[in-house]
Amino acid sequence: MTNECPRTRELFAPLEAVLMVAPEPIPAAQLAEAVNAEEVFVLEALEDLAASYRGEDGGREHGFELRQSAGGWRIYSARPWADLVGRFIVGSATSRLSQAALETLAVVAYRQPVSRSRISHIRGVNVDAVVRTLVARGLIEEVGESVSGARLYGTTREFLEKMGFASLDELTPLAPYLPTGEELDELEELL
Numbered sequence: 001m002t003n004e005c006p007r008t009r010e011l012f013a014p015l016e017a018v019l020m021v022a023p024e025p026i027p028a029a030q031l032a033e034a035v036n037a038e039e040v041f042v043l044e045a046l047e048d049l050a051a052s053y054r055g056e057d058g059g060r061e062h063g064f065e066l067r068q069s070a071g072g073w074r075i076y077s078a079r080p081w082a083d084l085v086g087r088f089i090v091g092s093a094t095s096r097l098s099q100a101a102l103e104t105l106a107v108v109a110y111r112q113p114v115s116r117s118r119i120s121h122i123r124g125v126n127v128d129a130v131v132r133t134l135v136a137r138g139l140i141e142e143v144g145e146s147v148s149g150a151r152l153y154g155t156t157r158e159f160l161e162k163m164g165f166a167s168l169d170e171l172t173p174l175a176p177y178l179p180t181g182e183e184l185d186e187l188e189e190l191l
Contacts (some may be wrong), residue, residue, distance in 0.1 A: 011037055011045040016075075026163055032155030046073050053078075070160035071167070097137075102132045105139060110157070110174055112144045113152035123187055 028046065032039040045182040047067065055061035065078045084086070097105065099122045104127050107119050119127045131153065134140045139162070143154040160167065 005040055007037075008045045008048060011035055011041060012049060015042070015045055015049065019066065019073065019075045022074050024069045024157065025068070027072045027076040032071065067164070068166060069164055070157050074161070089140070098130075100125070100127075100130050101133055105134055105155075105159070107154050108134070108140050109155050109168070109171060112154035114154075115146055115150040115152055117150060119153075 010099045015031060017033060018034050026034075028043050029039055032048070035042065036093040046068075050066040051057060052059060053062045053065050061078070063078050063081055066073060066075055069076075100123075103123055104119055106107055107122050108114055111118065111122070116131055120129070128176050133141070135142075135153075138156055138158040140159065141156050142151050144152045146152055155168070163170075165171070
């Protein structure tokens with residue numbers, strides 16, 4: 001935790017008030033505008049708040065934490081309480097993704113932009129229904145068209161947020177384990 005300056009400390013309450021109602025991560029620049037402060041002070045205040053919630057200032061740990069995710073800041077349930085929160089939420093409208101949906105989501109995350117037919121080739125099954133489900137849940141979206149006119153899909157900001165990633169650069173590198181595009185084309189020709 002940095003040495004708090006009075007200007008930074010004054011930002012704690014207004015930042016908390018905005019962050020408590022944020023439905024998605026909010027970029028520091030947008031928070032600075034909302035609380036009418038310079039972005040440098042807002043960033044310092046956010047770092048200090050995050051450290052304080054973790055108990056780094058000598059205080060107690062909280063059941064929530066302030067994290068940077070998907071290009072912004074948001075308050076989340078603290079990771080140590082994930083199982084408890086998960087049990088509390090069970091029975092609500094949220095439900096887990098099927099194995100097929102998780103596999104399709106992984107293909108999109110690592111190969112984007114990617115068409116349905118390419119996903120089907122990689123997975124070896126028809127993915128139309130799964131792609132529709134992932135689009136409906138806001139985890140993937142259409143990001144353009146291929147030269148042939150096929151729709152291309154990529155992950156959304158919501159995907160980053162749910163995964164706790166600031167960017168796709170945080171995906172575990174799979175390059176050593178995946179065939180190249182040329183190798184995939186050769187495999188497809190064999191099939």
